[in-house]
Structures are given as structure tokens and as C-alpha cells.
Amino acid sequence: MSSRTQAEVIVIGAGPSGLTAALYLARYRRDVLVIHDGNSRALRIPKTHNAPGFPEGITGPDLIERMTRHAAEFGARIEEDEVTGLERAGQGFLLTASSERQWESRAVILASGIFLNQVDLPHDLHEQAIEWGVLRYCPVCDGYEHSDARIGIIGCDSDGAAEALFLRQYSEDITLMPLSHPELSAEQQAEMEEAGIVVEMGALTALEPREDRMDVRLEGRDASLSFDVIYPALGSRPRAELAAGLGIALKEEGCVPAGSEKDSGIPGFFAAGDVVEGLDQISVAMGHGALAATKAHNWLREQDRHTLQTQG
Ligand SMILES: Cc1cc2nc3c(=O)[nH]c(=O)nc-3n(C[C@H](O)[C@H](O)[C@H](O)COP(=O)(O)OP(=O)(O)OC[C@H]3O[C@@H](n4cnc5c(N)ncnc54)[C@H](O)[C@@H]3O)c2cc1C
Structure with missing residues (x-):
């Protein structure tokens, strides 16, 4: 056969879902390789x-370091690269990376x-604002x-309004502002008014993060508004292009449908974590990882004619 690296199972991603899957698979004594591009x-x-x-x-870095160590302790191999191609090859899969390395797996x-x-801020300032705690993306967290x-x-639309109502549980001082x-x-x-949520009309012109607050400039207002924290409600882009390339029909929002391993018609393909529709949270991602691994x-046992299954 070719000189491509082989593994029984390849996990694409080393976040909470991928590392949980790797830990479980390693403890099922499977040969498991995790490939990730460092962007958990x-x-x-x-x-x-x-x-x-x-x-x-x-x-987050401490959690990922512990989870990486835990999976590696039981034998999972973990490599850094960006997977750019995923296709069927015989009964299994062929993966290609931006470095042109290739792997085969069952x-x-x-x-x-x-x-x-x-939001549109220079990268370092954006990350600094997250570190200061004046910029947040996850009301549930x-x-x-x-x-x-x-x-x-x-984000003065239905997503922003839903987020405002969710956060109303925590504070009476909520303002909804449009991006444009x-x-x-x-x-x-009317629902915003009833809940006591202030709705601004002017488009966002500037965000100015400070250590203890976020100043916001809006069109039509001379003075900036100050907040303890800003939550952008601007949606997300699931990293599901590899699933789409296999022919899996994605949900409208671009994520992999739950239960896709049954419905995709692609035996041996499983998905876990935020890329799957549902609640984007660490604990959910871990649960998905455990389920996908099991x-x-x-599925591998079935292929090998071990038909009595553990439900887990
Ligand atoms: C600022 C912030 C705060 C948060 N706070 C919380 C919190 O308090 N509580 C909570 O529960 N959740 C929180 N979350 C959400 C949480 O981080 C995610 O729900 C969780 O990381 C999802 O895990 P995952 O494994 O599905 O995806 P990720 O952790 O995003 O991991 C995805 C992995 O896939 C890899 N990858 C993707 N595509 C490729 C490719 N083509 N090739 C190679 N590798 C690839 C990436 O490198 C990465 O390793 C927060 C998120 C952010 C950004």
C-alpha cells in the first residue's frame, strides 16, 4: 500500500469534543490519530x-492542555496540520492536509x-477585550x-433580541444596538419595550475597549455609550466544509445535522461538538465526543463481525 500514514480512526479537531473522542477511543484500544490546526x-x-x-x-488553555495530556496518556497520537480534503477511499477515508501530507483511516x-x-476590531485588541472581560460572545457561558x-x-435583529431577552434574566440594564x-x-x-430593554437606532461606528468597560459610538450620537460588557449577536460559521465535501446535507445555519451518522449514507463518518447543531458548550461537546467515539x-466492531454492541 502507499506510504500514507494510517489510523483506525482519525479525529479532526483537538477541542473538548475531539479530545474526549480521542480519550474514549484510546481506552477502547483503538489506534486513534487527532489532527488539528490549533484553532480550538x-x-x-x-x-x-x-x-x-x-x-x-x-x-481554556489549561483545560485543553489537561485533555490533550489525558488522551495522549492512553495512546492517542496528536498532530498539528490543517485538513483540507476528506474523501471516501475504498471502505474508508483519505485525508489530505494543506502541508500535502495524507492519511488513511477506517x-x-x-x-x-x-x-x-x-466585531471589527484589530486582532490583538479584540483578544485583549475578551481577556479584560468587556467583550463576550456567549450569554449561556x-x-x-x-x-x-x-x-x-x-445585532438589532431577531438573534440580538433573543439574546437581549436571555440576558434580561441577569440585569435590568440592557441595550440593543444595530451593527448597521x-x-x-x-x-x-414591543417585546423589547415590555421587557425594559433599550433599543438604539444608530449604526455602530466604533468600539473602544477599556480595561473596565466598553465604550460604544453610534451614528447620530455625539457622546459614546459605556457598558460593563458587550455581547455581539452576529452568528457563527460552522467549520463543516469537509462534511459538505462528503455530500452531507448541512442545516440552514451551516452545521452538521444531529444523527448524521445514521442519515448521511456515509458509513464510518461521525461528527461531534459545536460543528453539530445544538448548544455550543464544553459539556455538550464532551458528551458528543464520548458518543461519537462509542x-x-x-461500528468498527460490527465491520469486524463483533455484533453484540455496548450501548454506553
Ligand atoms: C471567548 C469564549 C468563551 C467561551 N466560554 C465558554 C464557557 O465558559 N463555557 C462553555 O461551555 N463554553 C464556552 N465557550 C464555547 C466553547 O469554547 C466551545 O463550545 C467548545 O470549544 C466546543 O468544542 P469543540 O471541540 O466542538 O470545538 P473547538 O474547541 O472549537 O475545537 C475545534 C477543533 O477543530 C480543529 N479544526 C477545525 N477545522 C480543522 C481542519 N480543517 N483541520 C484541522 N483541524 C481543524 C481546530 O483546530 C480545533 O482543534 C467559549 C468560547 C469562546 C470563544
């Missing part, structure tokens, strides 16, 4: 307070996450920490 969203978390088992919180777990649609804070939401122009229906506008393991 978890690496950007200054400190998470809702990862179960860490009551004092844990930084099964694949896509755990590639999403890219956030971000961080809403609790902003109880009674002055909260601004960017407001797109609320009369009904949504399904992949059982």
Missing part, C-alpha cells in the same frame, strides 16, 4: 465557570467546531458573571 475556540476562554468539576473555574470523527462572526451589569448587545440598521419587527420592538468503536 476553547483556547480563547479566559476562565470558564460552567465546566463541571472545576468550581474555581479553569482557563472511520472519521469530525470535531471541527465553528468560527464566530466577530458568562451571563451569570454579568448580574446587574450594564450590558450592550450588538435595526431589523426588529413591530412585535419584537458509535465509531461499535
Whole structure:
């Protein structure tokens, strides 16, 4: 056969979902290779307070370092590269990277996450604002920490309105601002009013992060508005192009449908974590990873004629 590297299962992604899958597969005594391009969203978390088992919180890089060590401890191989091609090859898969390396595997777990649609700030300042805690993208993760804070939401459409209502649970001081122009229906506008949420009409012209606040400039206002934290509600882009390339029909928002391993018609393909439709959270990603690994393991056993399955 060719000189391509082989593995029984290749996991694309070394975030919470991919590393959980790798740990489970390694402990099922499978030959598992993780390939990642260093872009786990978890690496950007200054400190998470809702990862179960860490009551004092844990930084994203610390969590990923522990999970990497844990999977490697049981034999998972972990390599850095960007997978640019994923195709069927015989009964298995052929993966190609931007470095032109190639790998073959019997099964694949896509755990590639999403890219956030971000506000327009220079990269370093953007990351600094996250570090200072004045820019946040995940109300589910961080809403609790902003109880009674002055909260601004960017994105005056149905997503922004939904986020504003969600955050209203934590604070009475909520302002919804458009990126370019407001797109609320009369009904949504009334709902905002009823909930005591201020709706600004002027387009966003500048964001000025400070250590303790975010100053926001809006068209038609001379003075800037100050918030303790800003939540952009601008959506995301799932990193699902490799699944689409295999012929998997993506959801409207671009993510891989849940249960795609059954419906995709592509035996041996599994997906886990944020790239799959559902709640984008560490604990969910870990659960997906465990499930995908167990399904992949059982699928391989079935191929090898071991028909009695562990449900897990
Ligand atoms: C600032 C911030 C704060 C957050 N806070 C919290 C929190 O407090 N609590 C919480 O539960 N969640 C939080 N999240 C969300 C959390 O980070 C994600 O839900 C979680 O990381 C999803 O895990 P995942 O494994 O699905 O994807 P990711 O962690 O994003 O990992 C995706 C992996 O796929 C790899 N990859 C993708 N495409 C390719 C390719 N083509 N080739 C090679 N590798 C590829 C990437 O390199 C990466 O290793 C936060 C996110 C951000 C950005």
C-alpha cells in the first residue's frame, strides 16, 4: 500500500469534543490519530465557570492542555496540520492536509467546531477585550458573571433580541444596538419595550475597549455609550466544509445535522461538538465526543463481525 500514514480512526479537531473522542477511543484500544490546526475556540476562554468539576473555574488553555495530556496518556497520537480534503477511499477515508501530507483511516470523527462572526476590531485588541472581560460572545457561558451589569448587545435583529431577552434574566440594564440598521419587527420592538430593554437606532461606528468597560459610538450620537460588557449577536460559521465535501446535507445555519451518522449514507463518518447543531458548550461537546467515539468503536466492531454492541 502507499506510504500514507494510517489510523483506525482519525479525529479532526483537538477541542473538548475531539479530545474526549480521542480519550474514549484510546481506552477502547483503538489506534486513534487527532489532527488539528490549533484553532480550538476553547483556547480563547479566559476562565470558564460552567465546566463541571472545576468550581474555581479553569482557563481554556489549561483545560485543553489537561485533555490533550489525558488522551495522549492512553495512546492517542496528536498532530498539528490543517485538513483540507476528506474523501471516501475504498471502505474508508483519505485525508489530505494543506502541508500535502495524507492519511488513511477506517472511520472519521469530525470535531471541527465553528468560527464566530466577530466585531471589527484589530486582532490583538479584540483578544485583549475578551481577556479584560468587556467583550463576550456567549450569554449561556458568562451571563451569570454579568448580574446587574450594564450590558450592550450588538445585532438589532431577531438573534440580538433573543439574546437581549436571555440576558434580561441577569440585569435590568440592557441595550440593543444595530451593527448597521435595526431589523426588529413591530412585535419584537414591543417585546423589547415590555421587557425594559433599550433599543438604539444608530449604526455602530466604533468600539473602544477599556480595561473596565466598553465604550460604544453610534451614528447620530455625539457622546459614546459605556457598558460593563458587550455581547455581539452576529452568528457563527460552522467549520463543516469537509462534511459538505462528503455530500452531507448541512442545516440552514451551516452545521452538521444531529444523527448524521445514521442519515448521511456515509458509513464510518461521525461528527461531534459545536460543528453539530445544538448548544455550543464544553459539556455538550464532551458528551458528543464520548458518543461519537462509542458509535465509531461499535461500528468498527460490527465491520469486524463483533455484533453484540455496548450501548454506553
Ligand atoms: C471567548 C469564549 C468563551 C467561551 N466560554 C465558554 C464557557 O465558559 N463555557 C462553555 O461551555 N463554553 C464556552 N465557550 C464555547 C466553547 O469554547 C466551545 O463550545 C467548545 O470549544 C466546543 O468544542 P469543540 O471541540 O466542538 O470545538 P473547538 O474547541 O472549537 O475545537 C475545534 C477543533 O477543530 C480543529 N479544526 C477545525 N477545522 C480543522 C481542519 N480543517 N483541520 C484541522 N483541524 C481543524 C481546530 O483546530 C480545533 O482543534 C467559549 C468560547 C469562546 C470563544
